[in-house]
Amino acid sequence: MIPAIEQASTAEIKAFQEEKLQETLHYVIENSPYYRRIFKTHKIQVSDITTLESLSVIPVTTKEELQRYNDDFFCVPKSKIIDFVTTSGTLGEPVTVGLTDKDLDRLAYNEAISFACAGIGEDDILQLTTTMDRRFMAGLAYFLGIRKLGAGIIRVGAGIPELQWDTILKFKPTYLIVVPSFLLKLIQYAKTNSIDLTDSGIKGAICIGESLRNQDFSMNVLAKKITQDWDIELYSTYASTEMSTAFTECSERQGGHQHPELIITEIVDEHDNPVAPGTSGELVITTLGVEAMPLIRFKTGDLVVAHDSPCQCGRNTLRLGPVIGRKKQMIKYKGTTLYPPAMDNLLADFLAVKSHVIEIYHNDIGTDEIRIKIFAPQAPQGLLLKIRDHFRSKLRVSPTIETCTREEIQRLQHSKLGRKPVSVIDRR
Incomplete structure (x- = not known):
């Protein structure tokens, strides 16, 4: 399940994104009070932006602006919002994000192709060990994506190693969606209760929230600790509520693949200028296909290195390396x-x-x-x-x-x- 655009040439991907960018810019000018104000203040015309490089004429959007003018980013009336979520608020006040029916479909598509990127198919069963409540987007996204993929899902929720193992032994899932450090707790519980890890039926884990790799993509200490006791495949992911998009590792484990039909990425320095290839910088994103709350040149605060060499999996998309850190931290x-x-x-x-x-x-x-x-x-x-x-x-x-x-x-x-x-x- 590799979308054709992800196997297209670099030039074809760029042309595709530039066409989608035009659609997005016209949409926000018509519907976003915030971006309409920004374009007017800075005397920017959509016709000025014909390439990905010319995106730089638009000022970046910061997390502080998203917090301060939250409602002005909405492009649809509240009556069209089907689901409300909030960001985690790690570096400040949480931001409210709304999703329409179309946005939920996009979210499902994103996760379906992300799971497929990690080699998961309709014959697999996934055990979800994260919450679906507390206004959390990720848990809902995983559920919708697995449903679209046609695989099975068991919604166990966070914590409680005893319940997790009871579910693993009873339903025989093939993959876990899990914070990787929690795998250490599952391993310890299995050892204490004489559960045979080699007979668990778990093939791998889609890992969220914590890094598994060093910058050269070798396993870090956490990943080594997990795999020395439990011989399963580990796949890193990177995502955020604001992006409504995930970057997931494929079988090659050489970074999380971008979905060019869903997001445009830039890596910038402290002056918001592009960094040299292979150099670390802050990730800036522009969402594509988002109806309720699209974002243009949003600064994520995450410092990463982008990799653009062709991947052995057949995708020609840009890949993001492990997050080095958050700029504010x-x-x-x-x-x-x-x-x-x-x-x-x-x-x-x-x-x-x-x-x-x-x-x-x-x-x-x-x-x-x-x-x-x-x-x-x-x-x-x-x-x-x-x-x-x-x-x-x-x-x-x-x-x-x-x-x-x-x-x-x-x-x-x-x-x-x-x-x-x-x-x-x-x-x-």
Whole structure:
């Protein structure tokens, strides 16, 4: 199930996207109060934008603008909205996003071709271990996509390893849709309860929310920990509510494939100019085919590297590498630039650390400080010193590290409205 456009030549994909871009720009000028205002203020004509490169004449849309003018981004009356969702609010107030019937169809198509990209077919059964409530788009998207693909689905929801294993053993699903660190809890439960992992019937996992790869696409520590005990295939995905689009790995696992019929991507520097090929920058997206709330040049805040070489799977689409970090969570610490994912990866080297939270804050002189709180119930002697030395050798810095109770870590990780635990708290 590879759409023809994804196997087209680079030139054909570009021409296709430029045609779709024209349709999108005419649509927002007619229906979006926000973009109509932007085009008028900056004296921009749609006729000025004939190529993907000329998109740069349009100012970028920031998360702050989306929060501040939320209602002005809607292109349809509220009566046409079938489903309301909100963003997770990781870096600020959640944004309301509405979806029409057409948008829900687009969402289903996106997930169906994304699952197919990972090799899933109509004969498979997928176990959904994420929530479908709490105004969460992803859970609904997975359900709709699997339904469109024609595969089976079991909606178990988040947490509860006992229920997850009861479902696996009873219904024999072939794939899990899961946050990868939760797989470690499933492995531990299986070991404790004498469940044979090799006889589970699980072929692979579609992993969300956490990275599985290093920048060279080799498995990171988390992925290695999972696969050393459970011989299953792991597929990374990248998505956001604002994009209504997913970038999913294929069998080659060389980055998440773009769906050119659904989204235009740019990688820009701090001045919003394109970066050189193979260079990291902030991902900027323009949605295609969205009816209720299309976005033009939306800055995601995620720093990535794009890869445009042909893929062995047969697709010629651009691929996104693992997220390096979020721009707003960049830390300048004692002369070194750091991102939380790098610290997460180092902490994964210590089996005694069961959970953690990274706090970023300003000290009395206004510079960045890092405090890492860990829960390590059976910590060997000298653990904190070993962690500090490990950080110093790998990242050339030594943050403050404190031990905490499980309850304190859980309280920090979960907000009242949060749908997923957080490992980074930015107090700056």
